[in-house]
Amino acid sequence: MKKVLCALLVVLTVLFCSCATAKKRYTQTLPTVFDTFCELTAYCRSEEEFRRVADAVSGELLRLHRLFDYFNEYPDLINLKTVNETAGKEAVPVDGDFLALWTLAEELYEASDGKCNAAMGHLTALWRDCFEAGDRLPDGEAVREALSHTDPATVRVENGMVFFLDPDVRLDFGAIAKGYAGERAAEVAVSLGCTDFVLNLGGNVVVRGKKPYGAWQIGIENPDGGVETSVSLSDGAVVTSGDYLRGMDVDGVRYGHIIDPDTGSSARLWRSVTVICGDSGLADALSTALFCLDETRGRALAARYGAEVLWIPAHGHPIRTQGFAAYEGGE
Amino acid sequence: MKKNDLFLLLGVLLAAFLLFLGLRLFSGNGEAVEITVTGDVLGVYPLSEDRIIPVADCAEVRIEGGRVHMAFSDCPNQICVRHAPIARVGQTIVCLPNGIAVRILGDGGFDAVVG
Amino acid sequence: MKNTMTKTKKIALAGLLAALAFGLSYIEFLLPFDAVGIPGFKLGLANLAVMLALYRLGSGEAAAVSGVRLVLSLLLFGSVTGFLYSVAGAVLSLAGMIVLKRTNRFGVPGVSVAGGVLHNAGQTLCAMVILGTAGIVSYLPLLLITGAVTGAVNGGVLFMILKRIGEKKHE
Structure with missing residues (x-):
């Protein structure tokens, strides 16, 4: 009996020592x-x-x-800003993630009766300027004008290329990119x-x-x-x-x-x-x-x-x- | 089966219930608040004492009655100042323009808070 | 030596009980108790075999049965961290049951309840030490209750088993 217990003790000790593999919690900003x-x-x-x-x-x-930055461009990268600035004139080749996010946006546009719309960049830009100022509302005429260029159907995506049929449409992935x-x-x-x-x-x-x-x-x-x-x-x-x-x-x-x-x-x-x-x-x-x-x-x-x-x-x-x-x- | 068995069972159930009540009373609310500026820890302060903490000349964090709020910030959007006072573990107030994060520390609580 | 088991018989029985304990562990491993929503919830079926050893053979044999079951479980389907929780639970549980049994003031169900409760308490304490957070203590009340209830049920089953086969007659 004693021998068995001794052996057991040895096994347990070894196992305890090897327990360094226990997972620990880490957090980083x-x-x-x-x-x-x-x-x-x-x-x-x-x-x-x-x-x-x-x-x-x-x-x-x-x-x-x-890739989904509305405000800045980066060297050697065709991103959202590039697309917004050039897709009204010529077709722009985009990254697979860009296409995947646009597909999600299109689907949700359909499913939500247009409430989730990634093609209303002009409208969100108007409001963003006001939010930054913090004391005024966007001009009613400007809002009406922006609202007439929010149809995702005017955004053509074919063979990895994006083209705007309506040159005044702008994409904004702010609501879904994160x-x-x-x-x-x-x-x-x-x-x-x-x-x-x-x-x-x-x-x-x-x-x-x-x-x-x-x-x-x-x-x-x-x-x-x-x-x-x-x-x-x-x-x-x-x-x-x-x-x-x-x-x-x-x-x-x-x-x-x-x-x-x-x-x-x-x-x-x-x-x-x-x-x-x-x-x-x-x-x-x-x-x-x-x-x-x-x-x-x-x-x-x-x-x-x-x-x-x-x-x-x-x-x-x-x-x-x-x-x-x-x-x-x-x- | 002896009478003591029943007493033991009831005793354990009672103890568990009391422990549950006790934990419920004391858990959830944090013990301290950690303030970081662009990732560096400025300090960790107990929630038990009221305190005014100036942060890098651009903001002011206050601990009042066990809750923490951003009393002042020179940032343009004022999102941090508008945030309601926080007290529960895992809650944070962030001032992105100034790079300030105020977070409640303690045992248990939440791994993340959305809102 | 009248009415007592031979040493060989004791060892053989202890081996059988260890196998039984391991088999019961395996059955628990197959049951999807994660779905209950209580982390660490177990029926504690293996404790049936350990307690059978405790009542039929003695404290040392019960410890051996428990130890063999733990090691076998680790080798077959355990992780090392999970094993540490199990050891903490098993040691505390067994120690408590041996003490309670020696007082002669508690019957089989009471000892079983103590075993179940202490097993869960040991696991929780071990988790607190390993993970370095006291927050886990919030699971303790629920685990105490489930430990007591499963312990009581197991105790009842064992009480009926022992009534039929009898407690040990040696020593």
């Missing part, structure tokens, strides 16, 4: 891309492994940030063998795997302060669109940064809309569209994509899909 604070939290076996993943994720995010980039960056992390992480792109969270002791806990803020609720998630994305932080107040009226393509002005049905679904790009696009849709049409859209939703209205209690409630709890 990533470069600021898509105008948001980005952060990666992951469980890795070593700091070097985590750094390698964080660097690769940063690289992918930067690459996509440049989510798409999050999904791609998550794929990069997974390809490096990182299985358990949270990638937070300011209100746009992609999670994979879990913590050693349970699923990831994602808090959802209440516009009036505090945390409204939280969800437990293992693989998927949580994206919130809200109007209470980005935007401006003019003459006592709140104008949020999400513009309804039908009215040409800030959508104000909801204070925030949170979407949970499998793909971060889809979640981002859906949250923008749902922000402009009423509950009935919103529920239909969410159901079509199997997404779960939490709506926080300006007045009254939050509304949630049944499936959303299933993610809640633990808090």
